[in-house]
Amino acid sequence: MPAYGNILLRENENGAFTTARRAPLGFADGRDEAWLRDLLVGNPDLLPIEEIDASFAPLVSLCTELQTEAGPVDAAFISSSGRLTLVECKLWRNPEARRKVIAQILDYARAVSQWSYADLQRRVAAATGRKGNVPFEAVRELQPDLDEAAFVDATARALREGRFLLLIAGDGIREGISGMTELITRNAALGFSFGLVEVALYEFGEQGLLVQPRVVARTDTIERTFVQVGGEGGRLEEVTADAEGETESGSLSDERAWWEPLTRITFDDPEQEPPSYRVRNHVRVPLPYPGVWLTAFRYMADGICGVFLAGKKSEMAQVLDRLNEEREEILGELPNGTDYRYGDDPTHPGFASYARLADFASDDACREWLGQELNCFVNAFRPRLKAMAR
Incomplete structure (x- = not known):
């Protein structure tokens, strides 16, 4: 400016x-x-x-x-x-x-x-x-x-x-x-x-x-789009970018309610924006590098939840190569260590943390753990990605 x-x-x-x-x-x-x-x-x-x-x-x-x-x-x-x-x-x-x-x-x-x-x-x-x-x-x-x-x-x-x-x-x-x-x-x-x-x-x-x-x-003006549900005379439901092509009803409304407390958390980093809910049972935390973010998720079929560094394929290979140059230092900043991203190609090691849903006594305990992991990941990756973006 x-x-x-x-x-x-x-x-x-x-x-x-x-x-x-x-x-x-x-x-x-x-x-x-x-x-x-x-x-x-x-x-x-x-x-x-x-x-x-x-x-x-x-x-x-x-x-x-x-x-x-x-x-x-x-x-x-x-x-x-x-x-x-x-x-x-x-x-x-x-x-x-x-x-x-x-x-x-x-x-x-x-x-x-x-x-x-x-x-x-x-x-x-x-x-x-x-x-x-x-x-x-x-x-x-x-x-x-x-x-x-x-x-x-x-x-x-x-x-x-x-x-x-x-x-x-x-x-x-x-x-x-x-x-x-x-x-x-x-x-x-x-x-x-x-x-x-x-x-x-x-x-x-x-x-x-x-x-x-x-x-x-x-x-620029940000448009919203409506789709008609239930045929002629049916109700109108709003579809936003978060919906990824799906309307929010039934179980998706329950998902949003489950994740809502996590969208209000604050981070140690005062510039970090809070998570935003995404359909298919996860939230996303933006990071200061184009096309890269953090994801926290629950996968009910496998009974797991976790946090991982994610992004567009066009960006992630280069980003991971540079981050892996500091891998040992980064792992030392993540109290629970890290795994490769779930299901990812190990030729480009990622950063992820997982837990079994059965290990938590309540939904609140699960959300608290996810929030703590997100905070650790933000502290570890945000300053590095900000420097890379410059």
Whole structure:
């Protein structure tokens, strides 16, 4: 990402330049997250929506602290086409804060996608203290000829389809941007767009404050696909990238419930993202090398469970060759040692750890062991793969 220098202001044609010094956001000077939120809501044109997704422009401020089932959204905006923009304002302090705000805004999007237009109208009215069709009235101030019925229908459709723009605005968000956008992409189940906006402040002494928002990352719109189950008139079920071609019903729902506690674990490494559930009884942990990850699984037919380093065939041979140069050192960092990957070709020794399901007194004990193994594997492989990726 590019760095930016100071800004110079020439007061007149023959005058000297005044240097504007960068003034980072921070709690000490009163420019905290609430200050940033109110600044954006009061000046929606500050957000560079055209650079992220023009279909959400122009922005009309709806409210602050929009209450959802997942918590309050810092700021909510809407367009004349009925598309919502949800904004979280954050001052970055550590990698944990980055992951938490991404998980947070995704939870907001999932919650709002369950709303009807009446739900939106009621929540905005509660947040603003105004009565009536507040979203429509807010947009009509910008577009007086707006048709109310058409606007309500368009907004209801956008809610149903999850057509949101999710923005995280703050400072210090340049570090780890690629990992943040990858996390958004992997966890997406709605048709939303996403952007990271750095809000740069410059002080001109007594002359005032300059605010310069910059788009530092954005994703393409992430589509969701539906299939019809049960023939004509049957229900619609969502299919995401995790489904790998299967719809989730019956035993697959039971599988997801079994793995759910593991998707909430935290690792020693503060930058490591949590596991994500995959069908066919396993979870996957992303690693900082393209096409390589960790898998934790249960194989009921053979009565085993385990953790192993996995990836695309096109990547794994080269990765394993380089890792095996440090094999003895790596084995020393894995308390339970390791085996070749289950069923793998021993010409490229892999890294895996296995246990018998019968050895665990309960499902909780099995999940605890898998979580401990995943943590050890992350500690051993993440820094090595990160260095290899450079």
